Amino acid sequence: MTRPEAGAKAAPRTWRKPPFIANPLLRYGLLAVLVVYLVWAFGSLPFNWARIAEGLPRAGRIFGGGFPPSFERFDLLLTGFKESLQIAVLATLLGVLLSIPFAVMAARNVAPLPVYFLGRAVIILSRSFHPVIVAILFVAAVGFGPLAGILTLTLYSIGFVGKLLAEEIEEIDWGQVEAMKATGAGYFAILVYAVFPQILPRQVGLSMYQLDSNLRASAVVGIVGAGGIGGTLMNAFGRYDYAFAFAILLVIIAVILVSEGVSGWVRKKIW
Amino acid sequence: MLEISHLIKRYGHDEPVLKGLDLRVEDNSVVAIVGASGAGKSTMLRCINRLVEPTSGSINLNGMELVALRGGALRRARRKIGMVFQGFNLIDRLTVMENVLAGRLGYVSLYQAISRRFPQADIERAFTLMERVGIAQYGNKRADELSGGERQRVGVVRALMQEPELLLADEPTASLDPRTSEQIMMLLQSLASELSLPVLINIHNVAQAKTYTERIVGLRHGKMIFDGAPDDFNKDALDAIYGGIEAPDDAIAESPAAAQGVGHDAT
């Protein structure tokens, strides 16, 4: 675009898009960091290329064996799903009920400072661990079976619902609390009258969401022995029974889609 | 009788909001507290029922010292002090009746509060008061479905449900249109005489203060600079209270005009 020969001495009028990051040092620095990181990461990760090379034929065998999915052992599949559903329902109920006290404890505006730290710690801790890790620990503690699954997902629900509910409590309209204080109401009466009505819609929505979420999670905690369809799936994979495994996968997908739809519909109704 | 003496409130290390306030309110009188925003009106009111902790001083209601109270004793004192708020502060998601009954929370047990099993006498009182202010037909409506004036009536009834010995009203009309706010002021005035209840009203609108109250207290920068009958509240007092303060335009602009209006009504 610049034509120095055209204008005698006029400064060439160039324009370029200003770079996304203005400081050139930072810009090229970040790029270099990215490249170095990629080289480092790919270089340090242990890839077993020989084994990976076998992947394609194996994939062919697996998918070949998996199609068509076999519903021959439908009873087993049904039992697994029933257990998953029971785990999800009970864990949601327990988790949602328990999440209320923990949410109150973890809300800065209604909890005294020491209680607040305790509540926050419980919520942070239960959110740090993936449910599968928690499930392994509970399986180790209370043995294989749905009990470990229920405990796991209860904790998972407390962490998730408790955190969002605590944030909701921190954002309530404080005027209603003041009004209740002015009537001389006690701490718990203030919670029941001025705090809970304000967070109720959120709580119902979260419960429905959590039921859906627990149903998904209950499918995977079974992989480490905490009951439900996950165990059935793991067994099918272990026995190289890919036709049954794919049947389970298909049903899982279908159930999750249905539950997502139902949960979304209920939440929209209640909102 | 309410007796405030040498009340000081300081937030953190800032200049005090209230600088040694003294006020005596006899039984059965309606007192308006006027002053610009930030003069300390709201803080003073909230110190009385201890929604705000006073830094020092004494507040005595019918022989009971309020500043030293804690825990259960504080709650028992609070239930004797009704409060009406500028933003109504209703529990939006509950019905009007539940909001009204919430005024009894200082009296009933937690179980009664949760299960909504209030004593029949409370329910009767609720109906009577709601009929008195004209909102009885809304009993089972949700509070957020009501108009501003109706919502403030619910707020007033909730405060009266406490069987208060003192009623505090913090800018009760500031969120309402002029007509409705006149009605609310009239309601407060007549309720005060019917129930022989001392009422303290924070108010921005000087004209309304002069019309509906028996005594005006002017605050400026946390100090009382006027205390007298509405008739004595003249232009000088107005200037002393509002003059030279930022954004008092509405108060000054509206009050002379409104005062004239009131004058016409009186004649």
Next chain:
Amino acid sequence: MVDQAGALADRVWKRYDRRERLIRYAVMLVTLMVVVWAVRDIDIFWPWVWDAPNQISSLGARMWPPDPSRLEEIVNAMIETVHIATLSTMLTIFIALPVAYIAAQNTTPNRACLWLGRFILVSSRSVNTIIWALLFVAIFGPGVLAGILAIMCRSVGFIGKLMGEAIEEIDRRPVEAMQATGASKLQVIAYAVVPQVMPAFFAIVILRWDINIRESTVLGLVGAGGIGVILQGSIDTFAWTTVATILIAIVVLVLIGEAITSLLRRKVI
């Protein structure tokens, strides 16, 4: 009060009217029935339930004090875990963006593409990362590749769905303006779509990276690399004190991840 009761009989107040109460009772009844069914039918040996607090606290006691002797190994596995999360998030972007583009109603080229895009998103999102990992371990053998692929497969659905929604929510007018200048399809995207979805893009990718860090800590449990491999090994050998060290390391990693995420959010968005 008792003597007034007769006179007050008509002055009853009820929280709900008849219909509302019926609906409430019905919902409660159904919930109760489901719970009773679940409790009675579930395959739980109840004495274990009452014993569970003991068992849990005894497991906790066995974990104390955490054993730091394998710390170096654990830190290396942690770095591997972060690599899996980061690389898979980066790689996901290249797949998720085109899928989001065809799955957004206002940019999709045609209905077939729209449904293809939606199908990809739904199937990706419905299968949990662990299950994807199970599948890829069966195909490519145990190792980080299976982990990276598993996380990618799950993340495509997440990033793709949210990006698709972001694209659907853009302001139509700049698009029209660009079309009016005679710009080609790709030019319109570059000038009217990309600038509008850029903030959402960064927010979504950062959010997913945070989630992926947590997810990649469990991949090892099915053999797909990362800290989970050592965790599974320690649990299998009942090395509970090492397990405790690993758990602490995971909490630290997650907290660091959260700190980085909130820093990035503030810097970039």
